[in-house]
Amino acid sequence: MAVKNAMTADFLRSAYGGESMAHMRYLHWGDLAEKDGFPNIAKLFRAIAYAEQVHAGNHFNELKDQKGDYTVTAGAVFGIGTVVENLQGAINGELHEVEQMYPVYLEAAKFQDEKGAQRSFHFALEAEKIHAQLFSDAQKAAKEGKDMQLEAVYICPVCGHTVLDNAPDKCPVCGAKKEMYKKF
Numbered sequence: 001m002a003v004k005n006a007m008t009a010d011f012l013r014s015a016y017g018g019e020s021m022a023h024m025r026y027l028h029w030g031d032l033a034e035k036d037g038f039p040n041i042a043k044l045f046r047a048i049a050y051a052e053q054v055h056a057g058n059h060f061n062e063l064k065d066q067k068g069d070y071t072v073t074a075g076a077v078f079g080i081g082t083v084v085e086n087l088q089g090a091i092n093g094e095l096h097e098v099e100q101m102y103p104v105y106l107e108a109a110k111f112q113d114e115k116g117a118q119r120s121f122h123f124a125l126e127a128e129k130i131h132a133q134l135f136s137d138a139q140k141a142a143k144e145g146k147d148m149q150l151e152a153v154y155i156c157p158v159c160g161h162t163v164l165d166n167a168p169d170k171c172p173v174c175g176a177k178k179e180m181y182k183k184f
């Protein structure tokens with residue numbers, strides 16, 4: 001499916017920009033968490049970086065017929081601090097997406113009857129809710145000077161659904177099979 005309306009296309013480009021930057025930011029903060037002695041929080045950052053890549057890829061795919069150069073305005077969180085501070089930046093970014101950005105983009109896509117964009121925004125919105133919670137759990141541990149307790153992080157490569165320790169038989173958001181999940 002490809003997007004037809006200019007407003008939804010703008011929102012897809014902005015979301016693509018935001019997800020792309022979140023991807024890079026989480027890889028960077030992940031490396032810093034590793035250096036600071038929080039390997040599980042580093043793993044969480046790297047896994048969620050991949051989920052943001054999945055979202056960016058979905059948005060990019062919806063824009064496949066909108067060829068050309070664009071200047072993209074997108075929200076991004078900046079700053080380097082302690083692992084607790086970096087996690088706060090991550091929480092803030094995720095909450096912005098959950099409470100402001102994706103609900104508005106999703107409603108616009110519904111109003112403009114853009115089925116593909118609705119799917120792409122819906123997938124991202126559902127995953128970002130989980131990301132906000134997981135980063136918040138990680139921050140709770142880090143505030144006590146502890147690493148997060150986890151065995152592995154699993155990401156659905158279709159929608160970015162994120163889950164700790166065991167992948168479900170079927171993705172609750174998009175229906176992808178357990179075997180498809182990428183393990184971190």
Ligand SMILES: [Fe+2]
Nearest residue numbers: 094127128131
């Ligand atoms: Fe996220």
Ligand SMILES: [Fe+2]
Nearest residue numbers: 156159171174
């Ligand atoms: Fe999924």
